[in-house]
Amino acid sequence: AQKITQTQPGMFVQEKEAVTLDCTYDTSDQSYGLFWYKQPSSGEMIFLIYQGSYDEQNATEGRYSLNFQKARKSANLVISASQLGDSAMYFCAMKTSYDKVIFGPGTSLSVIP
């Protein structure tokens, strides 16, 4: 069965510090894609970063990096130099066969000044 697990319902981080949000996934597909989305309190879904299952290098986008460990089936999001505007829900997602995209339960991140 395809599943995304995010074990941290809520996280706190001090402004300017780095934070890691955990994500593990389960799929029997050989080819898949992993995403992270941010949902601020205003409600919109913002795409952050993508990692393909065959990509050998970890994806990076500005202050976001994805720590991809294929053997462990984990795709953790690292946010460096946290800012107050990073306070939001963060969702890990996976695209598998038939372009089906499933989401994890999310992690609520609060950045403390």
Next chain:
Amino acid sequence: DTAVSQTPKYLVTQMGNDKSIKCEQNLGHDTMYWYKQDSKKFLKIMFSYNNKELIINETVPNRFSPKSPDKAHLNLHINSLELGDSAVYFCASSQEGSDTGELFFGEGSRLTVL
């Protein structure tokens, strides 16, 4: 121009009524989706269409009927609304075969059933 637009943004209605949410994307994408986000923020896929053809139907009650008149539009009609249908419904689109295939989301439609 908004890439993925949904109307209405807010919908308040009584149990038993029928309502529709419309979605349009101007990105030229082949695939469109409907997701339901419940009060605990969990995002559940409901349907996906590829070029007007239904691809995914995730055990959604048949009171929910998606319709895709063309690949730029995917509407959601809900019959006999129930209290449990209260949620935010997101439309999204993606391009098959693109490098990332990320979903582009609409702003969401908040449905409240009284």
